[in-house]
Structure formats: structure tokens, C-alpha cells
Amino acid sequence: MRKQLLPALLLAPALAFSAGSAIITLEMPVGARQLGMGEAGAALADDATAMYYNPAGLAFGPLADEWRMSYKADSKTAPYFTRMASRSKPGLFSKSELWAGTAEGILKFDGEEWVNYHSITLQGNAKVKDAVKVYAGSERGLEENLRQVKAFNDIKTAEDEKHVIEVKMPWNLIVKDTITAILYENRTEKLWVGTPKSLYRFDGKGWKNYDSELGSHRVNALVSQGASIWIGTDNGLFVYRNGQFEQKGKVLPSQNIKALVWSESRKELFVAADGAGVARLVPKKSVNDKDRWSLFTEEDGVMDLNPTALAVDSSGHVWSAHKGGLSHFNLRKWEQVQFADNNVNDISVDQKGGIWIATDKGVWRHLPNYATASGRKAELERTAEEEASGEVQDEWVHYHSGNGLSVNKVWSVLPQGNDVWFSTANGMEQFKDADYQLSAFYEKLLPILNIPDLYHLYGGMTVPLNDWGTMGFFVNFVSFGSTVASGDVDADDLVAYNSSEIVGGFSYGTRFPGDWGLGLSIKFFYSDLSSGASTGEKDATTFGYAFDVGVLKKNLIVDGLNLALVLANIGPSVYYVDKTIEDPIPLTWRLGLSYEVLALADYKLVIAADYNREVVYDDNKGNPEPFYISCWKSILYPERGGEGLTTAKNSLLQGVFNLGAEFTYANTIALRAGYLYDRTGKRNEVDFGFGFMLSDMLQFDFATIKDVGDNDGVRDGQMRFGMLFKF
16 A cells, blocks of 8 residues: 555545545645635634735735725715724724714724614613613603604514514714714723714713703814813813813813813823814812813914814824824924925824824824834934934825825724724725734544544734735644544554644735735645554655645626636645655645625625635556646546536536635624535535624634535535634
8 A cells, every 4th residue: 555645545435536646735725714614714814814815815905014994985066974983992802882973973994894773782671662771861852762763674564562572772863963073082982973963972871951051062172081071162172071061171272172181191281272273271189279270372383273183193293284284293302294285183192102194185094113112212312403304204195095094085083903094075984904814724634533633723824914915824734633644565564644734834915906816835845654554664755845825806797706717736746765756746726706795783694605626637658747737638638528518417417516605794603504515525514603702703614515416425414613813
């Protein structure tokens, strides 16, 4: 018995390999998610397992940095998205959230889509009317509110209401006006919303209106300071603490407050007072203390007396936006940054210390030298002469309609974790700064045979490279356990061989115009089929290389339809013991399609299909043909032969058909099912799987196989486990 055939014979009922192909691990599919979908993944290559299915998937988000239009809205003359607020939850078992104020109320981003409602689950014997009363915060106008909620949920009869478990409450049921300010207060987990006439608070269950306490003011700005909420209005500055409102800043020459920002490092509040400049408040620390105010004007270096937005960066420096540029307070003096022939509309700071500036001509990201690690270290050693000479280099990056944005006019900007959101003249746009992804996978092979140490492991990691695409690294390992075989001379001479194979390498994917992606994987493998033999016979081992080339076209003909084509395992043949006996590696064509059938706020349905065709072909002398001949000759001249349509049919049925679907609810739970048909490998299987997205960072997947054919079904009940970690 040839030792190199032992694992192939062992797994022959489970894998579709030509009789002469070697290095089974090159074709061992990975990822419990895809394996729960009939092993289809070439066009659905959107996680760290893409390096196996199609490296071109590395060219697109979420694996690569990506720009996308998140919500289309015509806002050429005035912003449709007026304000934004976020809750970033970096914990392992938590998810981030994003709210946006619009000209027509509130929208919330659920991770995939913008929704105009808040979902409430009815508890016990609670009725829809009870939920509406709690949500509205009072019984005033209850019947009209109930009518609107029922219409929104398509509840027409009492019988319909009996079957309602989850009620969708429209955001604009209570807050119907243009949103002029919005804040999510992390400490108490409450959403504060300002309009031209009032202030509202949402605690996750119901709304509270502060008309009677605050009065009818246009709320322009909201910011939190510990247990206090600072409110900037067109008629004064107020602070809310312990259920009470107190007016502050009566000494300011202007009571029209346009923007607020709290400096946690310096315990100071900065106030943009229209027509007066930028004011600084050091709040009193006790009842016997006094608030300390100072005002910065043009004489102090502020660009003008009409600041429109404020931000504090990671070093405690204050940035003020004006119509013609920026004013920068470096804690010693004010400096100016002019934007010639341009209007600055908003300013914000990301978690890495970058300053984002929204203008009429795109967005700038400014990373000051002092915000970098080296800059902070050298800041104290830097002389005034060095700063004046320009030796200190800051970083400026400009994003516009030519390199990401759909339009140049940007009203406001909000960094959220690794992402950045832009309110533009075309609506809401998003720059997704891709996470690193780490994928792990395990399955025990052929459980019905109960063979110890027969298992499969995979690990992969993707690294985004900004505008250059994404790089990935992976290891695929199969242990074949201990195989007992007879010797070459004496059939009674039994020898135990420990067999295993390992494949490792790296992948790269980059994007081209027109939603085209190109990917390349370079793989190195080592196959050890007779380690541990005690006969002194030469070990059956081999080492070699291979590479995959893949393309992926997103949004083919219609949005959501993807097409993939991959030629995998291109490389030279291998031998184990006898150089005259070569085995080809499993050269394979992989064709894939995927389509997003349903993409709603709470529900998402994706279907995917793959066709895998191994194209190993031997010449008249039984030697493997090179890949550039095998890749087409094996298709034109299949093993079963035939003529005309018979040849085409036999060639087609020599491949493996994969079909799968994935249904995702609330971006939290995924249910999967798939079907695999392989006439050559005698497989007729149904796959089932599910996944849990526990947070923005962590996902667990499970899949299993059910054999439905008349074959031996050695894979029946085989279980797969996967994990995806983003950081």
C-alpha cells in the first residue's frame, strides 16, 4: 500500500478528490458559518475565512476600509441629518449604538440599517395601550398616540393585537420637530434630545418633556459632565443636576449659545457664544465657591466672534470652528488655521486624537504631531524656534468626492470607534475603518468511524492596510491520527503511522473601480504521512507550495448580487518516496454567487451558491499535466467521457454543488441551512448551523451535517465550531 494514499483512502467517502490528487488539506473547507450553509462561501467572502474561499473578499468591507452611502437623502440647501450622537461600548460583550437627528425627527442605526422606531417587548398581560402610555410618558393624547402606533404596526383588529409580542414605537410619535441637539449620556444610559422649542429625555422605556421646567427655548447644544447635563439654548446656558435646572453664564455678553464642549482633563466647560467669542467656565466645586468665567475674543487670537462648533482633543487642546477656518487653543495661546474660499461646518475628534473638519469642500483629518506617541514625548523638549521653523510636521488628509465621499458638501462629522459618519448633501455617509479579524475553527472528522485524533483546525487573521487593501495570514491543519498498514514485503508486518498535514500562508486583496476585487493567496504545505514508523523505511513526507487567484464582483446587475471566480491550488505536483511517482495537488475552479434577498432593519436574508470543480488531468503516460492545461482540458474531457451534451453533463456532475442560506435577526442571531451534492465523492448532505453575535467584537458559530443519501454517510452528525474575534 502506498503510504501517501492512506489519508486519501481514509477520507475518500467524505471528500471529492480525484484518485491521484494529494494534499487533502488544501481542499478542506473552513468556517462553521459557511459549513452551515452547504460549504458555500466564494461570493460571501466577508470574514477571515475568505482566505480559503476567495481572497478577493479581502478587498471589501468589513475586511477592508470602505466608504458607503448609509442613507440617501436630498439635503442640498439644508442638512437632512442635523446632529449625531453615539454610544461606544468597547466591552467584550457589548455593542455600539448610533442616533441621528434629522429635519423630521430621530433615526437610529441598528448596525445595518437606519430605523425610525424603538422596539418594545410586551411583558405578561400588557397591552399595546399600556406600552404606548409608558412610552409617551403621560396619558395626554393617549387615544391618538395609540391609533398611530397601531397603524405603524399594522394592527387592525383585536385579534391582530393578541398576536403582538414586539411593538414598534415611532420615534416621531413624541419628538416630531427638527432635531437641533442630541446627546447619549453613558453614565445613566439616557438619550437627550433638543428641538427648536423644547428639551426631551428618553430613558429606554419612555419620554419626558421639560417644557415646564426649562421653558420654551431653542436647544442648540448638549454635553455631559459627570452627573450634570449642560444645555446651550438661544436664550442662555443651563445645567441640569438632580432633577433641577439652573441658569449659568448670565455674565456673558451673548446668551445665544451655539456649541458646548467639556474638557475632562482640565475640568472646564468651553462655550461658543454667538457674537461674543469662546468662553471658558471653571464650575464651582462647592456651594460656597463661585463659577469662574473667562472670555476669549479676537484680541486673544480667536478667528472671529461667531464660533459654530467646539471640540477638545486627546491632549486637552480646544478647537473652535468658524465660517472661514479654525481657532486652536493650545492651553497657552490661540492659533488660527485658515480655510481659504471654504466654509467650515463642524469639527470632531476621534479616539486616536485625529481632528475631523467638515467643510463645503470635503473633510479633512488633521493629526497634530503632539497627539502622536513620538510627538507627546518630544513636546516638552521642543523649542519655540523649532516650532516656528516648521520642523514639526503635522498630518493632514483630505477626503472628497474623488477619493471616498459621494459629494463635497459635508454638514457634520462624528467619529464612532473605528468608523466615521458624515452628514452630507446626499444624506448620511460612512467610512468603515476595518477591524482586525481573528478566526478559529475546529471539527472532529468522520465521527461515525470514531477514529481518535482525526480532526481539523484552522486559524486566520486579517490586517487592513488602509487604502491598499487587506492582508491575511492563515494556518490549516489536519491530523489523520494513527494509521495501521501492512509493510511492503510481509503483509503480516503491521506498522503504525502518525499522519498529518499543515498548510500555511498569506493572502492579499485589493479593490478596483466598479466594485471589482482581486485577491491572491500564497500557500506552503507540509504533508507527513508516516511519522513514527519503526521499520527504518524512509518517511513519506513532502513539502511544496501553491497559490490561489480570485476575483469578486459586487453588485452585479442589481445591488446585493455578487459573483466570484477562483482558481485554487495552482502549483507543481509532489512526490513522497519515489520521485518517479508524482501526485498532483487538487487544482480547483470555484464559481460562486450570493444575493442579499432581504435587508430590513431587524431581518436579513442571504443566499449563496458555489460550484467546485477539481481539474486534475493526466497525460497519456499517466503524468499530471501542468495547471494551465489541466484547468481547461479536464473540463472538456471529463473522466466519464461521452459526446456532445453527455460530455457536458458528465463534466458538470464531476464537480460539487453547494447551496446555502443565512437568516440574521437584529444583527444578533443567525440561522443557517445548506445543501451539498457531490456525485463523485458520493455525498448528499444537508447542513444546519447557527451563530451568536455577542457584541461588536465576538461571534460564535456552530454547524452540523445530516446525510440524506443512500451512501455510507460517514460525515453524518459531524459538528463544526467557529469563533470570530474583531479588535
